Amino acid sequence: MTGQSESAAAASELPVLVVGAGPVGLTAAAELLRANIPVRCVDAAEGPYQHSRSLAAWPRLLEILRGLGVDLRDPALGHPCGGLRYFSANRPVLSLDFRAHTRPMIVGQPAIERALLAALTNRGGSVRWRTRLVGLEQSEHRVRARLSGPDGGTECAEFAYVVGADGAGSTVRKLLGIPFDGVTYPIDFLLADVRLHGENRVLDADKAYYFVSDHGILALIGMPHGRFRVFTSAPPGLGRAEFGADPDGALAVVQRLLDERGPGGLTATEPVWCSAFAVHARHAGRMRAGRVFLAGDAAHVHSPAGGQGLNTGVGDAHNLAWKLAMVWRGGAAPALLDTYEPERRAAVAAVVRDADLQTKAWLLRNRGLRVARDLAARAVSAIRLADIGYLPRLAGLRVRYPTDARPRDARRSPYRPGALAPAWPVLVDGTAVPLREALDPGRFTLLIDRRGRVPGPALRELADRVAAEWSSAVDVRTLYDGELRSGLSEQDDRRGGRLATLVLIRPDHYVLDRVAERHAHVLRKRLETLLYRENGRPVEPGRPVLR
Ligand SMILES: Cc1cc2nc3c(=O)[nH]c(=O)nc-3n(C[C@H](O)[C@H](O)[C@H](O)COP(=O)(O)OP(=O)(O)OC[C@H]3O[C@@H](n4cnc5c(N)ncnc54)[C@H](O)[C@@H]3O)c2cc1C
Structure with missing residues (x-):
């Protein structure tokens, strides 16, 4: 045991409670179990x-889930989305084709949840269904939760931490008295998952089509197993309850809207799910209260424009789980948990902003603004502007976490503090693997990007300190000539090479800091601030840990 107080140590023997087994709760639970x-x-x-609310699984989500052994690229689960096509008054205005690194998979949410549930059960975990959280109290070292079980009885149990992943109506959030401020859009939306038959036009099943017109927005998104999702703004006067209640009536409404707003010549049949819903843009006032954390829809909801809700929520769970695991084990300062909210709040704010902008652009009524929107869309399409901004953002690859790291080596570097480490291929035992996926997802990595020079004393001292004091939390890896090796590899040393670049990478594969070899002591200080040493000495108190 390291520098923690006795009572905190006792609390850390208690389990973590995850409330909600949607995609976000399942990710949190599976990540925590993976960390034992x-x-x-x-x-x-x-x-x-x-039913499948979410369809778009963006590359960062695919990567996070691969870390749990879940591969959504499996053709049995879905298909890659080739691109997006926008039409205004039935004229093409924007055509976006994904590149390999930004291409999402179209996978139904139930398939994702099934795969995550399997990842959880494969690690010996399970979900207790029909068990509702009804009460929460917390003290400095534990949380007491009241759970109502399938037989109607209630049970009280103690936990070290609670993750509230219980969706937009979150009980956890309400019990904590955290407000959920924001707006509800003045228009409802309808969706129907149907088969489409084209009389005069065939839609590509691997594309998503958006038709904006005076009547509103209509999207047609190719789904797994030959269906299309029809997603459209509700016409005035159509009641939400009335649409969902009667499948035949709903299909007739969908057909009418398809004729009115779509490309024409399409017939919808065999609806499997028809639903009408309000769309909100809301944030929880806080994502944490003491030992209780909010993640996913419990913390933020926004328009489905851009298909980001599940993806962003899983990002919350991923950010939180490794921090909880390290603090629970007593390997890191509890202050590490303070970084969850500011990091995710900034990431979520960008997603909500983009989704809001897109939703408002869909629904513009002013003619002048619509002309401006269409001109902007054509320009973006012509110069492929989206390839450098919008699509990588949707792909989840542009999230930056706040950092005060100021690398002193002025050279442009692919290792940018606060950003994801690169995903370029490296050789591991002769096999090419994306760098991020070659790193252990439960541990920090000290990556030594070698340029041929014999390691100097500052680097040797750092590697020795890591081995002596943080070997259970930090891996040392050397990248040399495209090959990734364990430890401070001195193979291939030769005189005359350049000094190494040292990169400290977090367990979620964001770069914490980068220094030139001669500044190795900067990384040692960072580790001292962040992690308990295995010889029992505590971290320096009172310092922000990840900045
Ligand atoms: C039409 C539509 C399309 C969408 N498309 C996309 C898309 O393409 N891409 C994307 O990323 N996202 C999309 N989303 C959003 C996505 O579906 C949600 O963001 C996602 O489901 C949120 O997951 P979650 O685990 O946070 O919450 P949920 O999936 O809502 O799960 C919460 C769970 O908590 C349980 N629960 C609630 N209260 C309690 C309690 N008191 N005790 C115990 N359990 C409780 C519930 O039973 C539920 O199982 C879409 C949403 C909609 C509506």
């Missing part, structure tokens, strides 16, 4: 939700 942290996951529902 005891977890209980409960959900009020009878079992997994059967």
Whole structure:
């Protein structure tokens, strides 16, 4: 045991409670179990939700889930989305084709949840369905939760931490008295998952089509197994309840809107899910209260424009789980948990802003503004502007976490503090693997990007300190000539090479800091601030840990 007080140590033997077994709760629970942290996951529902709200699984999500052994690129689960096509008054205005690194998979949410549930159960975990969180109290070292089980009885249990991943209506958030401020859009939306038959036009099943007109927005998105999702703004006067209640009536409404707003010549049949819903843009006032954290829809909801809700929520769970695991094990200062909210709040704010902008652009009524929107869309399409900004953002690759790291080596470097480490291929035991995926997702990595020079004393001292004091939390890896090796590899040393670049990479593969070899002591200071040493000495108190 390291520099923690006795009572905190006792609390750290308690499990973590994950409330909600949607995609966000399942990710949090599976990540924690992978780190060998005891977890209980409960959900009020009878079992997994059967309809697919989310369809777009963006590259960063694919990568996070691959870390859990879930590969959504499996053709049995879905298909890659080739691109987006926008039409205004039935004239093409924007055509975006994804490149390999920004291309999402189209996978139904139930398939993602099934795969995550399997990842959880493969690690010995489970979900207790029909178990609802009904009460929460917390003290400095533990949280007491009241759970109502399938038989109607209630049970009180203690936990070290609670992750509230219980969706937009979050009980956890309400019990904590955290406001959920924001707006509800003045228009409802309808969706229907149907088969489309084209009389005079065939849509590519691997594309998403958006038609904006005086009537509103209509999107047609190719789904797995030959269906299309019809997603459209509700016409005035159509009641939400009335649309969902009667599938035949709903199909007739969808057909009318398809004729009125779509490309024409399409017939919708065999609806499997028709739903009408309001769209909100809301943030929880806080994402943390003491030992309780909010993640996913419990913390933020926004328009489905851009298909980001599930992706962003899983990003929350991923950011939180490694921090909880390190603090729970007593390997890192509890201050590490303070970084969750500011990091995710900034990431989420950007997503909500983009989704809001896109939704408002869909629904513009002013003719002048619509002309300006279409001109801007044509310009973006012509010069492929989206390739450098919008699409990497949608792909989840542009999230930057706040950092005070100011690398002293002025050279342009692919290792940018606050950003994801590069994903270029490196050789591991003769096989090419993206760098990020070659790093252990549960540990920090000290990456030594060697340029041929014999390691100097500052680097040797750092590597020795890591081995002596943080070997259970930090891996040392050498990247030399495209090959990734364990430890401070001195193979291939030759005189005359350049000094190495040293990069400290977090377990979630964001770059914490980068220094030139002669400044190795800067990384040592960072580790001292962040991690407890294995010889029992505490971290320096009172310093922000990840900045
Ligand atoms: C039409 C539509 C399309 C969408 N498309 C996309 C898309 O393409 N890409 C994307 O990323 N996102 C999309 N989303 C958003 C995505 O579906 C959500 O962001 C995602 O489901 C949020 O996951 P979650 O785990 O946070 O919450 P949820 O999936 O809502 O899960 C919360 C769970 O908590 C349980 N629960 C609630 N209260 C309690 C309690 N008191 N005790 C115990 N359990 C409780 C519930 O039963 C539920 O299982 C879309 C949403 C909609 C509506």
